Amino acid sequence: MTESIPTQTTTATQLPMLARCHARAFPRSLSSQMGKAYLIKMLSWYLSTDKTFLFHLEENGQCLGYCGGMISDGTLPTGSASGMTQYSFREAIQAFLLRPWLLLHPEVRKKYPFIWRNLWMKLGLKKKQQRSSAVQMQLKREPQAGLVVIAVDPAFQGKGYGTVLLQEFERRAVQYGIFKLQLSVRADNAQAIRAYERNGWHRGEQQGESLMMWKDAR
Numbered sequence: 001m002t003e004s005i006p007t008q009t010t011t012a013t014q015l016p017m018l019a020r021c022h023a024r025a026f027p028r029s030l031s032s033q034m035g036k037a038y039l040i041k042m043l044s045w046y047l048s049t050d051k052t053f054l055f056h057l058e059e060n061g062q063c064l065g066y067c068g069g070m071i072s073d074g075t076l077p078t079g080s081a082s083g084m085t086q087y088s089f090r091e092a093i094q095a096f097l098l099r100p101w102l103l104l105h106p107e108v109r110k111k112y113p114f115i116w117r118n119l120w121m122k123l124g125l126k127k128k129q130q131r132s133s134a135v136q137m138q139l140k141r142e143p144q145a146g147l148v149v150i151a152v153d154p155a156f157q158g159k160g161y162g163t164v165l166l167q168e169f170e171r172r173a174v175q176y177g178i179f180k181l182q183l184s185v186r187a188d189n190a191q192a193i194r195a196y197e198r199n200g201w202h203r204g205e206q207q208g209e210s211l212m213m214w215k216d217a218r
Contacts, residue, residue, distance in 0.1 A: 007168045010054040015040045021063035025151035030107040034095035041091040045084045065152035067165040073143035080148045145173030147183035179217040187211040
């Protein structure tokens with residue numbers, strides 16, 4: 001039964017297990033193709049601050065699914081994408097050196113400006129702003145809990161684990177005192193959008209290929 005498997009707060013020693021789940025859930029993604037070492041470092045970003053959190057479902061030593069979130073209250077200098085990129089910078093460079101063909105990956109081509117901006121900041125060639133414009137905007141808004149990633153191993157999909165993870169994400173956000181939840185999903189991912197809507201999420205504005213969704217946990 002799904003209900004008999006409790007969620008667990010992820011520890012550093014469990015990150016390789018989550019990396020395997022991520023690679024199985026998103027085999028064609030850039031992060032998965034960059035290799036296990038990069039995935040582990042990327043996931044460890046969620047353990048690096050008190051404003052990020054990571055948890056998973058585990059059975060018999062296997063990760064069935066996992067979820068990562070971030071509290072956006074204006075205290076972190078960057079958003080999740082830049083924060084994760086700069087945190088895993090060295091592992092990313094190593095991955096590209098070992099797999100140079102990944103520089104032509106569709107996700108890389110779409111994000112060239114973003115990548116170069118973070119590369120220059122990491123190398124000290126561009127001064128970091130005190131706070132990014134996104135963070136400055138967040139200071140003026142109600143704090144939010146962002147669902148950054150959610151994944152269920154394909155072998156265990158259709159068993160309700162995605163709903164368990166979503167409910168746990170909401171519970172943890174409320175523990176932080178945050179009731180406004182938000183996420184971004186590909187606008188053409190109809191299956192995922194329906195799943196979020198079944199769990200009380202609402203459609204927001206579409207930004208390019210991404211659809212913003214929100215939920216009030218009050």
